Amino acid sequence: AQRVTQPEKLLSVFKGAPVELKCNYSYSGSPELFWYVQYSRQRLQLLLRHISRESIKGFTADLNKGETSFHLKKPFAQEEDSAMYYCALSGRNTGNQFYFGTGTSLTVIP
Amino acid sequence: GAGVSQTPSNKVTEKGKYVELRCDPISGHTALYWYRQSLGQGPEFLIYFQGTGAADDSGLPNDRFFAVRPEGSVSTLKIQRTERGDSAVYLCASSPVSGRPSSYNEQFFGPGTRLTVL
Numbered sequence: 709a710q711r712v713t714q715p716e717k718l719l720s721v722f723k724g725a726p727v728e729l730k731c732n733y734s735y736s737g738s739p740e741l742f743w744y745v746q747y748s749r750q751r752l753q754l755l756l757r758h759i760s761r762e763s764i765k766g767f768t769a770d771l772n773k774g775e776t777s778f779h780l781k782k783p784f785a786q787e788e789d790s791a792m793y794y795c796a797l798s799g800r801n802t803g804n805q806f807y808f809g810t811g812t813s814l815t816v817i818p
Numbered sequence: 819g820a821g822v823s824q825t826p827s828n829k830v831t832e833k834g835k836y837v838e839l840r841c842d843p844i845s846g847h848t849a850l851y852w853y854r855q856s857l858g859q860g861p862e863f864l865i866y867f868q869g870t871g872a873a874d875d876s877g878l879p880n881d882r883f884f885a886v887r888p889e890g891s892v893s894t895l896k897i898q899r900t901e902r903g904d905s906a907v908y909l910c911a912s913s914p915v916s917g918r919p920s921s922y923n924e925q926f927f928g929p930g931t932r933l934t935v936l
Contacts, residue, residue, distance in 0.1 A: 717858075740921050751821070752861070752909065752927040759921040794860050798919050804874040806851070806919040808860030 714809035729780040731795030739799045741778040746792040822928035839895040843912030853909040868916040900935045
């Protein structure tokens with residue numbers, strides 16, 4: 709069965725420190741992984757997708773099929789990074805469904 | 819242009835009542851999705867529309883939940899005989915291309931409707 713696990717509900721880091729938000733998944737086949745972000749009082753929005761291999765707002769995420777992980781990383785956290793982050797999964801086996809993790813609330817301490 | 823809009827932003831109702839939640843997708847988007855987000859959880863898929871038809875309603879929890887999209891644009895999620903467990907934020911998303919959400923079919927989310935059943 710498809711599943712996305714985000715083991716940390718809350719994460720606090722100091723400004724300028726590295727940050728890593730963990731995401732593990734369960735999927736048979738080739739998944740598509742995404743990170744979505746929700747800033748305070750804003751709507752859920754796409755941050756990045758693994759297929760693009762892009763860096764958005766300094767964040768990167770590498771799909772590791774061996775470890776079934778898609779951790780989100782940023783070398784130097786900024787206060788404006790404080791938000792709720794959701795890892796999500798799609799793929800041919802999921803049909804039209806899109807599976808979200810339970811989210812990690814990131815707080816960057818000034 | 820305008821993004822996905824949802825009305826009302828908040829809805830408080832009593833147990834047993836009927837509610838309707840509305841979603842206005844981005845103009846021209848053919849795919850529309852409904853999700854439910856309970857407290858402390860991520861969004862959970864409910865139903866997907868391709869044009870006017872419900873292509874996948876496997877996420878609807880029971881037959882009290884129903885959704886329509888009669889003209890292929892606006893969609894209404896209908897909940898009958900509401901229960902306290904239905905309290906959640908209901909999210910709508912639209913995509914320009916029909917089919918499953920993917921790297922080539924980005925979803926654009928609305929602000930959600932917070933439903934509280936007393």
